[in-house]
Amino acid sequence: MLVSGGNVQTRIYKRAKNEESVRFAEYVNPFIGTAGADMANTFPGAALPFGMIQWSPDTPTGFAKHGFSQGSYVYGDDEIRGFSLTHLSGPGCRIMGDVPIMPIVGTVNSSPAAKPADYLARFSHSHENASPGFYSVAFDDGIKVQLTVTTRAGIGNFAFPASVRSSLLFNAGRNATQVRSSGIEIEGDRKVSGSVSTGGLCSATRGKYTIYFAAEFSRPFARFGVWRGSSVEYGQRGVTGTQTGAFVEFATAENRDLQLKVALSYVSTGQAWKNLKTEIPGWNFEGVRQAAHKRWTQDLGRIAISGGTDDEKRIFYTALYHALLHPNIFNDVDGQYIGFDGRLHVAKGFNVYTNVSGWDIYRGEVQLLAMLFPKRTSDIVRSLILDEQQGGGLPLWPLANSEACQMVGNPSPPIIADAYAFGAGDFNTQAALKAMLKGATQPDAKSQGCPEWDSLETYLRCGYLGPDDPGERGPSGPSQMLEFTTTDFCIAQFARAIGDLNTYRTFMKRAQFWRNTFDSQTGYIEPRRRDGSFIHVNPAASRYYVEGNAAQYSWLIPYNMRALLDLMGGNVTVMRRLNRFFRKLNAGDNKPYAWMGDEPSFIIPWAYDWAGAPWRTQAITRRIELTLFTSDPDGEPGNDDLGAMSSWYVFTALGGYPVIPGVGGLGLNSPLFPKARIHLGNGNVIKIDGENAYAQNPYVQSLSINGRSSERTWVSFRLLHRGATLQFKLGNAPNKGWGSARNDAPPSFAEGMQ
Numbered sequence: 077m078l079v080s081g082g083n084v085q086t087r088i089y090k091r092a093k094n095e096e097s098v099r100f101a102e103y104v105n106p107f108i109g110t111a112g113a114d115m116a117n118t119f120p121g122a123a124l125p126f127g128m129i130q131w132s133p134d135t136p137t138g139f140a141k142h143g144f145s146q147g148s149y150v151y152g153d154d155e156i157r158g159f160s161l162t163h164l165s166g167p168g169c170r171i172m173g174d175v176p177i178m179p180i181v182g183t184v185n186s187s188p189a190a191k192p193a194d195y196l197a198r199f200s201h202s203h204e205n206a207s208p209g210f211y212s213v214a215f216d217d218g219i220k221v222q223l224t225v226t227t228r229a230g231i232g233n234f235a236f237p238a239s240v241r242s243s244l245l246f247n248a249g250r251n252a253t254q255v256r257s258s259g260i261e262i263e264g265d266r267k268v269s270g271s272v273s274t275g276g277l278c279s280a281t282r283g284k285y286t287i288y289f290a291a292e293f294s295r296p297f298a299r300f301g302v303w304r305g306s307s308v309e310y311g312q313r314g315v316t317g318t319q320t321g322a323f324v325e326f327a328t329a330e331n332r333d334l335q336l337k338v339a340l341s342y343v344s345t346g347q348a349w350k351n352l353k354t355e356i357p358g359w360n361f362e363g364v365r366q367a368a369h370k371r372w373t374q375d376l377g378r379i380a381i382s383g384g385t386d387d388e389k390r391i392f393y394t395a396l397y398h399a400l401l402h403p404n405i406f407n408d409v410d411g412q413y414i415g416f417d418g419r420l421h422v423a424k425g426f427n428v429y430t431n432v433s434g435w436d437i438y439r440g441e442v443q444l445l446a447m448l449f450p451k452r453t454s455d456i457v458r459s460l461i462l463d464e465q466q467g468g469g470l471p472l473w474p475l476a477n478s479e480a481c482q483m484v485g486n487p488s489p490p491i492i493a494d495a496y497a498f499g500a501g502d503f504n505t506q507a508a509l510k511a512m513l514k515g516a517t518q519p520d521a522k523s524q525g526c527p528e529w530d531s532l533e534t535y536l537r538c539g540y541l542g543p544d545d546p547g548e549r550g551p552s553g554p555s556q557m558l559e560f561t562t563t564d565f566c567i568a569q570f571a572r573a574i575g576d577l578n579t580y581r582t583f584m585k586r587a588q589f590w591r592n593t594f595d596s597q598t599g600y601i602e603p604r605r606r607d608g609s610f611i612h613v614n615p616a617a618s619r620y621y622v623e624g625n626a627a628q629y630s631w632l633i634p635y636n637m638r639a640l641l642d643l644m645g646g647n648v649t650v651m652r653r654l655n656r657f658f659r660k661l662n663a664g665d666n667k668p669y670a671w672m673g674d675e676p677s678f679i680i681p682w683a684y685d686w687a688g689a690p691w692r693t694q695a696i697t698r699r700i701e702l703t704l705f706t707s708d709p710d711g712e713p714g715n716d717d718l719g720a721m722s723s724w725y726v727f728t729a730l731g732g733y734p735v736i737p738g739v740g741g742l743g744l745n746s747p748l749f750p751k752a753r754i755h756l757g758n759g760n761v762i763k764i765d766g767e768n769a770y771a772q773n774p775y776v777q778s779l780s781i782n783g784r785s786s787e788r789t790w791v792s793f794r795l796l797h798r799g800a801t802l803q804f805k806l807g808n809a810p811n812k813g814w815g816s817a818r819n820d821a822p823p824s825f826a827e828g829m830q
Contacts (some may be wrong), residue, residue: 080656100376101369103386103393105707106206107786109166111151112710114662114673116721117166118398119149120206121159122225122367125375125400126429129228130163131223132211134173134252136196139819148173148252151709155196156213158247161289161340164431165401166716169278171475173252173767174288175270176244177338179219183299188247189319190306195245208376208397209368220322224365226355227405229339231364234812235332241298242328244336248272249304249320256284259316261345265296268322277473277480281491281524283702285476287340290348294335294359297324335359342476345419347408354409377401378448379726381771383750390707392729392749398722399441401737403456405427406476414477414525416467427452429459432474435559436717440677442491442736444723447496447793450757453495454502460488461503464511469523481526484514484552484622487557490737493566496573497740498793499758505574512567527631535560540592543603543611543620553603553620556595558632561590565635565825566738584828589635591643591829599644599653601630618665624676627657627668634679634736637686638824647687652682658696660705662713672700673714676723682743684733685789686821688742691775691810693789696729697745698774728789730754731764731804732791735822743822744815746776747804760799767805776814789815790822 095534110114115614121132135153136389148163148170159177168777170175178188178195188195203214212222218237234241248258253276260270275284296700301308302315302637309315315322325335337359339352356364376396381389407413411423429452445681446453464470470488473480489512515521522528530817541553541560568583595602595610603611603620613620615627641650657680660669671677681700684692704713705725726735730744730752745764754762779786780803781795791802815821 098405099736100380100393101208101372102590103389104208104372104376104397105109105390105394106208106211106397107151108133108391108711109398109716110149110709112712114712114714115150115710116712116714116716117168118712118716119163119165121149121163121211121370121400122209122223122230123163124209124227124371126403126405127160127225128228128405129225129230129233131161131225132163132657133159133213134176151201155198156202156215157192157196158245159221159783160234160251161338162287165398165718166721167277167433167718168715170252171277171283174272174274174287176247176250177336178247179221179236180243180245181217181219181239182238182243183241183344184245184301184303184308184323184326186290187306187308188245188321190304192250193335207369208372210365219666221533222361224368224652226364226368228351228409229337230337231356231359231361232336234334234336234363235327236334238332239328240600241325243323243325243333245321245323246270247321249318250564255318257316257318260302260314260319260320260322261320262300262302262313262324266293268324268414268800269348270322271345275475277475277482282471282478282524283475283480284478285342287342287476288345288348289338289340290337290345290352291338295331298327299325300427332816335361341408341612342406342414343408343412345411350411352791378755379730379756380753381749381751384401384748387707388748388771391641391705391711392726393723394707395722398716399444399719399726402431402433402718406430406459410818416463416471416477416479416824418477419466420421426455426458428462429456430474430476431493431718432456432460432471433718433720434471434473434475434485434491435485436675436720437723438490438737439675439720440727440734441719441723442494443498446495446500447756449501450500453500457492457495457503457508460492461507461511463523464488464514467524468524469521469528470511470517471523479524479526479545481523483555484530486528486563487559488512489516489563489570490566493570493738494734494772496570497738498734499756499797509567509571509574509576509579512570516564516583529560530556535589536604539589542606552562552620552622553626554601554620554626554629555558557593557599558590558629559634561587562635562737564589569738581828584825585830586828587635588826588829590636591639594630594640594643596643599630600626601632602626607767616666616668621665623674624665624671625668628665628671628676628680631680631683632676635739635825636829637683638821639826639829641683641686647689649685650687651689651692654692656685661700672704673712674719675717675720679733679735681745682733682822685743685815686824687818688821689812690789690815690820691812692773692808693743694746694776695810698748698771701725701728701748702771731766731802739823741822742791742793742796744776744789744791745780746774756797758797758801760797762796762799763801764805767803769804773806773808775807775810777807777811778814779804785822788814788815789820
């Protein structure tokens with residue numbers, strides 16, 4: 077069995093054993109985010125960090141609607157429809173859920189495709205358990221299920237009540253979206269294999285892929301059959317088409333226990349068998365479970381928290397757990413994978429990753445992963461470069477080996493710049509810059525037919541986008557515009573970091589195009605017509621904005637915040653405006669307040685740091701931590717977006733957030749815990765001590781860094797990368813003098829501004 081654990085990781089685990097606790101995995105509650113009006117869309121099933129397989133239950137409500145509010149598993153449901161092999165954590169819409177496997181008492185008397193309600197199983201949450209790498213449930217009819225996984229494979233225990241026959245169903249023709257075709261084959265008396273061609277993230281036509289599976293049982297089955305549509309055929313070994321599946325029956329009058337091993341591949345069923353034989357060669361369920369637990373303990377232990385309540389630790393480590401589920405390894409154990417060009421490739425010396433929720437994760441998750449796992453994060457960047465070389469352009473939202481083409485802007489350059497700025501630099505930097513510049517300068521550059529930069533020619537000619545310029549999400553000029561300028565800034569910072577000053581200067585000028593869409597008359601980022609006039613919008617209206625409104629988007633120039641605040645009227649005016657904005661913390665996109673359940677609001681609490689009132693940043697972030705995040709199933713304020721929301725919480729609870737994309741450093745708030753040890757991937761340690769740190773003490777009274785007093789509300793990653801000690805003294809009343817001077821604020825980058 078393959079279990080990750082290099083020398084650095086092993087050293088970190090040994091160090092963690094000498095700290096307060098190594099119970100990191102035991103604090104995780106995978107049910108957080110599976111309920112509530114603002115569902116995080118998480119799943120509770122078995123998975124490893126960045127693993128290919130996520131073996132998890134699906135409930136009827138989860139797949140019954142096309143809306144953006146339902147995940148594959150909804151905590152309020154009391155029925156399970158299967159245990160599928162692929163899931164995304166918090167995408168906000170339907171995707172994956174491939175090859176649901178369902179145990180039943182008795183035989184198959186009707187087609188599961190024609191009568192799916194016949195094969196639902198009732199259960200109670202009191203008989204359900206989940207922990208990192210493990211899931212179990214007992215159905216009301218007496219069936220008990222236990223699941224655990226490796227990176228590409230899983231093993232399940234199924235215990236049936238005494239009955240003449242029991243069955244397992246492989247519903248290859250049904251998943252979260254729409255199966256275009258499927259095939260399944262019953263081999264001998266112990267094996268089942270097949271494939272599913274599907275895709276369509278968020279009901280889109282893009283994001284198509286084919287996945288293969290191979291499954292083996294611990295003992296022979298007695299009978300078997302297949303179905304297609306409403307037709308059921310006993311004794312038939314194979315079936316292809318749509319709405320297809322297979323079932324195998326076991327005698328369970330005396331021997332009621334059964335084990336199943338299953339593995340995935342995106343290359344072939346032969347490769348799926350190779351993954352299975354390599355990662356789970358035997359039938360030792362408990363050994364696989366313990367290895368999964370150890371892997372999670374090691375990876376979660378990269379950040380060791382001391383102090384705080386058990387509930388606070390539960391929220392923290394569950395957030396870190398969710399942040400480590402994606403992106404996902406895409407290549408097989410021997411390195412084989414299908415690229416964006418549809419051809420077979422072999423990765424040598426690195427892993428290929430996919431399922432990169434770009435627009436969401438460049439704001440914080442990539443920085444977290446780069447700090448903790450620089451090798452894996454470098455491989456993620458390598459994968460994006462390969463996608464560009466094979467698919468024609470840097471991807472917006474790579475799903476498997478295809479372009480889902482979701483959201484606006486082009487997030488790949490910020491992801492690459494973020495990774496490099498936070499210590500993950502083991503990739504070809506020149507190839508990365510070349511790929512960035514291709515998309516940023518060639519209007520016809522496409523990733524698998526999806527434009528890298530919608531309306532790039534207009535952007536370069538006018539210096540802004542009109543309200544009706546075409547985009548993937550419809551008229552969205554201001555949102556698209558700010559994504560472009562942020563990407564320009566990140567390209568500039570990356571180019572300077574690797575020594576290309578000409579590119580740096582060119583793209584810093586482009587990064588300041590945001591000024592062309594700021595309406596000085598109203599103080600908002602607004603749509604602008606071709607004749608140069610602005611459309612004065614209601615700040616609470618979401619038209620022209622993607623997942624937000626003018627009140628929220630107008631703060632999104634984090635790399636030149638000082639210039640923005642001056643244009644808004646200066647610190648005093650800005651303070652009043654921010655105070656009104658944060659009267660509500662999660663108002664959605666149709667009110668002029670914060671919407672912390674979605675990415676455009678992530679950095680806004682730190683605007684106070686630039687405005688000379690860091691004590692307000694400290695108060696607001698603590699309010700968000702305490703009121704919007706809980707340890708209950710509805711304990712997240714919005715879609716987790718493959719770890720983006722959870723990464724926000726992890727950073728904020730530690731006391732700082734990467735507020736400027738593409739720049740290595742953290743804007744400070746205040747730590748929630750008295751003690752935190754961040755074990756960086758390079759072996760160094762960031763020590764964060766919070767004297768008097770607890771929930772009701774959010775205010776920084778003083779700070780020292782490596783023993784020297786500091787008034788700065790910014791700490792560079794260059795300093796942290798070498799290992800550092802941050803000692804906060806906290807209290808329940810604000811120290812309005814600390815960090816309030818203009819030079820104490822995080823940096824602003826005005827070069828190129830005209």
